[in-house]
Each structure stands twice: as C-alpha cells, then as structure tokens.
Amino acid sequence: MGIGSVSPGVAGVLGFLAGTIGARAVAEIGTGTGVSGLALLDAMAPEGVLTSIDSEPEHQGAARTVFTAAGHANRRARLIAGAALQVLPKLSDGAYDLVFVDGDPLEYVEYVEQGLRLLRPGGLLVLHHALAGGRVADESNEDDEVVIIREALAAVKESEELSPVLLPLGDGLLVARRA
Numbered sequence: 001m002g003i004g005s006v007s008p009g010v011a012g013v014l015g016f017l018a019g020t021i022g023a024r025a026v027a028e029i030g031t032g033t034g035v036s037g038l039a040l041l042d043a044m045a046p047e048g049v050l051t052s053i054d055s056e057p058e059h060q061g062a063a064r065t066v067f068t069a070a071g072h073a074n075r076r077a078r079l080i081a082g083a084a085l086q087v088l089p090k091l092s093d094g095a096y097d098l099v100f101v102d103g104d105p106l107e108y109v110e111y112v113e114q115g116l117r118l119l120r121p122g123g124l125l126v127l128h129h130a131l132a133g134g135r136v137a138d139e140s141n142e143d144d145e146v147v148i149i150r151e152a153l154a155a156v157k158e159s160e161e162l163s164p165v166l167l168p169l170g171d172g173l174l175v176a177r178r179a
C-alpha cells in the first residue's frame with residue numbers, strides 16, 4: 001500500500017464529513033505529505049485543530065509546507081513525529097470528533113481500538129484502505145495486511161458502539177459513527 005496520498009474522492013469525503021459535523025478536533029494516523037490533512041483542515045471549524053501522527057519527520061515537514069502554503073496557522077496542525085502505537089495512548093479519551101486511520105495496515109486492529117477510545121459520542125472513525133483494492137473480499141488472499149484489515153473490520157462490525165458504512169472510494173473507505 002505504500003505511502004500514497006488519499007485520492008481526490010477520499011479527500012472530498014473527508015472534507016464533507018469534517019464539515020458536516022463541524023469538527024473541532026481531528027486525529028489522523030498517517031500524515032504523509034498532507035493531502036488528507038489539508039482536506040480536513042479546510043473543512044473543520046475555523047479554530048479546529050488537526051493532530052496528526054507519522055513516524056517519518058520528513059513526511060510531516062512536507063505536510064507542514066502544504067498547510068502553511070494553504071494559509072493554515074501552525075497552531076491548527078499539531079504534527080507529532082513517532083510510532084502511532086506509542087503516541088496514540090498519550091492522546092486524551094473522548095476528545096476527538098473524527099479519527100482518520102491511514103497508517104500501517106498491520107496495526108489497524110490497534111488503531112480501531114485506540115480510535116474508539118479517542119472519539120467523543122457521535123464522533124466518526126474513518127478507515128482508509130478498508131477493502132485493500134478488493135483483496136479483503138478475496139478469501140484466497142491471506143497476505144498479512146489483508147488478514148489484519150479483515151480483523152479490524154470484524155472488530156468494527158462486532159462493536160456495539162460503532163455503526164459502520166463501507167464506501168467504494170479509493171480502495172475502500174469505512175466510516176463508523178460512535179454511539
């Protein structure tokens with residue numbers, strides 16, 4: 001899956017979701033070069049803050065340049081360099097309106113668990129690559145990341161706190177609302 005940015009369609013849906021709920025606090029796993037982050041910042045409440053995690057500081061440097069060029073003040077993007085599974089436990093319970101997952105697919109089960117903890121009631125969990133380009137539905141495919149994504153989707157489906165819909169955008173975008 002690499003470090004590719006979200007597609008324009010996925011960026012559009014992210015912006016639509018963040019704008020519709022008037023998001024003031026968004027957490028993102030996988031800053032990359034800032035394509036999804038920019039869509040979120042553009043659509044969030046004017047003083048809203050994006051907290052975005054990436055293990056590669058140079059990716060975040062590129063994202064910062066994009067955010068600044070678009071006119072977003074530094075205080076609106078809290079970029080945290082580090083491994084997601086080390087950073088996420090330090091973020092506050094129930095403090096986020098939307099959590100966007102676009103990090104390491106091998107960690108998706110833990111991201112779902114952490115995302116649920118971070119979201120306020122009514123908040124949205126959004127998982128990129130949820131269909132892994134059709135590989136998730138191919139029962140003969142047992143690649144590690146595909147198996148883990150299936151486990152993450154099962155955890156979302158089985159959670160009594162999450163109501164999911166799966167959108168055929170990019171290589172699958174799962175949106176789940178926390179009760």
Ligand SMILES: C[S@@+](CC[C@H](N)C(=O)[O-])C[C@H]1O[C@@H](n2cnc3c(N)ncnc32)[C@H](O)[C@@H]1O
Pocket residue numbers: 002003004005006029030031032033034035036037053054055056059082083084085102103104107
């Ligand atoms: C698909 S890219 C994110 C693209 C970004 N959302 C965008 O639209 O521009 C995935 C990013 O996750 C980061 N990443 C991968 N594994 C990670 C981990 N365990 N912890 C934190 N970041 C990670 C990579 O460095 C990469 O920048």
